[in-house]
Amino acid sequence: MNTSPFAALARYGIVWVTLALFVVLAITTDGFLTGPNLRNVLDQQATLLIAASVATLTMIAGGFDVSISAVAVAAPLVALRVENATGSVALALLAGCAFGLVVGTVNGSVVSFAKINSFITTLATSFIVFGIGFLVSDRSILRPKSENYRDIARTRVADLTTATWISLGVVAIAWVTLSATRFGRHVYATGGNIEAAKLAGIRTGRIIVLVFALSGLAAGLAGVVASSRAISATPSDDFSFVFGVIAAIVVGGTSIAGGTGAVWRTLLGALFIAFMVNGFNLHQIDPIWQRIIQGVVILVAVAADAWSRSRRT
Amino acid sequence: MADSANHVELRGISKRFGTTQAVDDASLAVERGSIHGLVGENGAGKSTIGKIISGVYTADRGSLLVNGRLESFRTPRQAFDAGITTIAQELSLLKDRSVADNVFCGVEAARFGFMSRRGTQRRFASLTSSTGIQLDPAPTAGSLSVAEQQLVEILRAAARGAEFVIMDEPSARLSGTERDQLHRLLREMRERGTTVLLISHFLQEVLDLSDAVTVMRDGRIVRTSNAETETADTLIEAMIGRQLAGNYPPKAMPAQPGQPQQGEPPALRVRGLRRPGLGAQRGLDLDVCSGEIVGLAGLVGAGRTEFVRAVYGADPITEGEIQIAGEPLARPHARALRRPQWRSRLRPTRAIRRGLGLIPESRRDQGLLPDRSLRENISLPHLSRTTKAGIVSRRAERNLVVAAAAGAEVRGGGLETPVHLLSGGNQQKSLFARWMVPGLKVLIADEPTRGVDVGSKRSIYDLIASASGNGLAVLIVSSELEELIGLCHRIVVMRAGQFVAEFSHPDLDEAEILRQAFGGEPTPPSDRQTAEKQ
Numbered sequence: 042m043n044t045s046p047f048a049a050l051a052r053y054g055i056v057w058v059t060l061a062l063f064v065v066l067a068i069t070t071d072g073f074l075t076g077p078n079l080r081n082v083l084d085q086q087a088t089l090l091i092a093a094s095v096a097t098l099t100m101i102a103g104g105f106d107v108s109i110s111a112v113a114v115a116a117p118l119v120a121l122r123v124e125n126a127t128g129s130v131a132l133a134l135l136a137g138c139a140f141g142l143v144v145g146t147v148n149g150s151v152v153s154f155a156k157i158n159s160f161i162t163t164l165a166t167s168f169i170v171f172g173i174g175f176l177v178s179d180r181s182i183l184r185p186k187s188e189n190y191r192d193i194a195r196t197r198v199a200d201l202t203t204a205t206w207i208s209l210g211v212v213a214i215a216w217v218t219l220s221a222t223r224f225g226r227h228v229y230a231t232g233g234n235i236e237a238a239k240l241a242g243i244r245t246g247r248i249i250v251l252v253f254a255l256s257g258l259a260a261g262l263a264g265v266v267a268s269s270r271a272i273s274a275t276p277s278d279d280f281s282f283v284f285g286v287i288a289a290i291v292v293g294g295t296s297i298a299g300g301t302g303a304v305w306r307t308l309l310g311a312l313f314i315a316f317m318v319n320g321f322n323l324h325q326i327d328p329i330w331q332r333i334i335q336g337v338v339i340l341v342a343v344a345a346d347a348w349s350r351s352r353r354t
Numbered sequence: 355m356a357d358s359a360n361h362v363e364l365r366g367i368s369k370r371f372g373t374t375q376a377v378d379d380a381s382l383a384v385e386r387g388s389i390h391g392l393v394g395e396n397g398a399g400k401s402t403i404g405k406i407i408s409g410v411y412t413a414d415r416g417s418l419l420v421n422g423r424l425e426s427f428r429t430p431r432q433a434f435d436a437g438i439t440t441i442a443q444e445l446s447l448l449k450d451r452s453v454a455d456n457v458f459c460g461v462e463a464a465r466f467g468f469m470s471r472r473g474t475q476r477r478f479a480s481l482t483s484s485t486g487i488q489l490d491p492a493p494t495a496g497s498l499s500v501a502e503q504q505l506v507e508i509l510r511a512a513a514r515g516a517e518f519v520i521m522d523e524p525s526a527r528l529s530g531t532e533r534d535q536l537h538r539l540l541r542e543m544r545e546r547g548t549t550v551l552l553i554s555h556f557l558q559e560v561l562d563l564s565d566a567v568t569v570m571r572d573g574r575i576v577r578t579s580n581a582e583t584e585t586a587d588t589l590i591e592a593m594i595g596r597q598l599a600g601n602y603p604p605k606a607m608p609a610q611p612g613q614p615q616q617g618e619p620p621a622l623r624v625r626g627l628r629r630p631g632l633g634a635q636r637g638l639d640l641d642v643c644s645g646e647i648v649g650l651a652g653l654v655g656a657g658r659t660e661f662v663r664a665v666y667g668a669d670p671i672t673e674g675e676i677q678i679a680g681e682p683l684a685r686p687h688a689r690a691l692r693r694p695q696w697r698s699r700l701r702p703t704r705a706i707r708r709g710l711g712l713i714p715e716s717r718r719d720q721g722l723l724p725d726r727s728l729r730e731n732i733s734l735p736h737l738s739r740t741t742k743a744g745i746v747s748r749r750a751e752r753n754l755v756v757a758a759a760a761g762a763e764v765r766g767g768g769l770e771t772p773v774h775l776l777s778g779g780n781q782q783k784s785l786f787a788r789w790m791v792p793g794l795k796v797l798i799a800d801e802p803t804r805g806v807d808v809g810s811k812r813s814i815y816d817l818i819a820s821a822s823g824n825g826l827a828v829l830i831v832s833s834e835l836e837e838l839i840g841l842c843h844r845i846v847v848m849r850a851g852q853f854v855a856e857f858s859h860p861d862l863d864e865a866e867i868l869r870q871a872f873g874g875e876p877t878p879p880s881d882r883q884t885a886e887k888q
Binding site: 123176201221222224225226227229230233234236237238240241243244300 | 375666668722733737745
């Protein structure tokens with residue numbers, strides 16, 4: 042089955058459909074295949090890619106992190122408070138990331154040691170972290186004092202924004218970590234069969250703490266980059282960011298059951314969704330329909346995964 | 355409907371799972387209102403017979419008659435409706451629901467879909483008075499003891515109007531007095547005309563209770579006879595003499611079985627091991643020497659898997675010491691003084707580093723990463739050997755895996771094939787390949803040939819024999835006694851968490867080993883229940 046051409050087609054489905062969409066949009070629209078448009082798409086996807094490429098590891102390890110939204114909202118508020126107090130952009134960036142790392146470590150520890158379902162754990166910590174965001178910001182929009190804060194995301198290097206470069210860097214690091222390191226192998230093993238992983242000598246508890254810690258760190262970084270692009274940060278309790286992240290991971294073909302997937306899949310999943318939205322806009326399709334079609338695409342992706350699993354013995 | 359004395363009758367029933375012929379042309383008649391015992395070794399097909407009667411499995415061939423009428427149940431529900439119910443070894447209660455909810459689960463007293471509280475109470479009261487089982491309907495099932503939970507199951511069977519009850523190992527987890535109670539209850543059920551098919555490892559229990567006894571071997575019925583004409587010895591005689599399905603490689607004897615070379619510590623030494631359910635009376639001691647193959651025989655539940663998991667560090671132990679080639683599998687003593695719990699902190703990591711490997715009981719649940727490649731599955735425990743600065747060296751990994759896969763003769767795909775695409779035999783061999791690495795001193799294999807075809811069986815036997823010929827110490831757990839006899843230099847018999855006997859080649863006598871494994875009535879160790887409650 043594995044060697045049949047159909048299986049190969051299905052296995053790399055996300056590659057073919059992304060390429061096909063790219064070609065279709067390039068042919069049917071004037072605006073798509075232009076430097077500014079593609080650069081713009083990449084820039085818009087930067088924060089999502091930062092969070093999603095690392096959250097892919099969490100998902101493969103069998104975890105589900107919904108606190109990404111809360112961290113991405115609260116981390117820049119912490120970062121801007123530090124910036125306002127010290128005037129240092131570097132310290133602000135560090136504080137935002139550290140905040141994400143701490144939240145992620147707490148998430149991972151609760152999941153790993155208290156053995157609480159990771160969806161429930163991160164849902165609960167989400168509310169706490171949203172609350173912290175309101176506390177830190179005193180319920181108001183925070184803005185950076187220095188002009189340099191916007192440079193985190195908005196500096197142009199070789200025609201691309203630093204936000205894009207940061208996201209490509211994070212994707213590359215996550216990709217290498219997952220595919221080439223021992224830690225990456227242990228992530229696959231933990232999500233694929235936790236009992237077998239333990240018997241192979243893997244400290245699965247540690248792996249789980251680490252993937253959640255990294256996911257928190259990435260969400261913090263994504264939040265800071267987003268606030269640098271917006272030159273402000275607003276407290277809220279908006280969960281929508283994580284839905285985009287999960288959609289990218291799942292559409293790419295990483296299994297929500299854990300054990301299989303790849304960072305390049307998430308990269309393509311994010312690009313596929315971004316191209317789709319971009320194409321909708323270029324074709325001036327009503328945003329209401331855009332949502333409905335997006336939902337159908339995610340369902341198809343998950344169904345394809347479930348279907349390919351059910352065919353196994 | 356024919357007026358038949360036989361409540362349930364099987365005619366020429368066969369059932370195959372993959373390559374295993376679980377039941378082969380079995381014919382059996384169970385008389386109405388009798389207790390009918392069904393005995394045999396592990397894997398003889400007893401439980402499969404029970405599951406065919408109760409509709410869990412459908413037979414491949416043959417016919418099933420209930421009350422003289424031909425039936426072919428496709429679901430347990432259809433068997434229920436014909437008055438047949440099973441009380442399994444693993445109880446299937448809703449632990450968070452009340453006793454009454456459990457008893458009437460599926461046959462609730464309801465009006466228009468709404469539960470009738472009073473109706474439930476009335477029915478529960480009439481049920482307890484008709485069966486003589488006194489139980490409070492209110493507490494949750496999970497709060498009851500194992501024996502009480504079993505009573506709930508029996509009440510549940512009664513609530514469904516079951517006339518034919520299959521009891522699969524009902525007393526395995528009961529203490530002495532609880533067992534007596536159960537026996538009384540079974541006799542009372544017979545008085546009231548219920549038919550009982552009793553599947554049990556406890557031969558004396560079967561002889562005491564049953565009217566007729568059927569012995570199975572290799573999926574076949576050996577004989578059915580009047581229980582009064584049988585003794586435990588005659589039953590055991592009937593169980594043995596299995597046809598040797600696979601042939602075995604010649605045994606290369608180590609210099610002195612059970613005795614290490616002079617001045618050399620044994621490859622594996624276990625001293626005074628205890629954990630809940632294991633070594634209650636006396637801590638467990640075992641030596642396995644380099645080049646030796648030792649088998650652990652015993653019935654299901656005797657504690658064999660628990661023992662090897664504890665040795666490997668997969669489960670904590672409360673007492674004892676484990677050494678690999680003289681090196682303790684634990685922390686230095688100085689730290690032990692500060693941390694009295696140190697012994698329970700053994701981990702597979704440490705065992706692996708010292709050269710101990712485990713092939714677990716279930717390759718699917720505990721062994722393999724089904725979606726990952728053969729390469730990744732083999733190298734998984736050894737990645738520290740092929741990693742520099744966190745990055746896995748693909749070349750070093752490949753070298754390790756190629757040698758290991760060749761050593762275990764894994765076929766049916768390249769190194770990049772996901773293992774779920776391999777045949778069962780090759781999946782099992784890939785678990786052997788995982789341990790065909792330099793530096794391995796002791797290999798523990800739990801059910802090494804379960805669910806494997808005959809050809810692969812032989813090559814796994816060859817693999818074990820040649821590895822031990824090269825100086826590996828091998829400890830095998832197997833429910834197939836003939837396999838142990840064919841392979842091992844020594845066989846240690848476990849019963850109720852203790853080592854009860856030891857046999858050395860060439861004195862590996864099947865009947866004697868089985869006698870030790872069955873051992874009459876098991877002593878009910880008091881701590882077995884404390885283990886259960888944890």
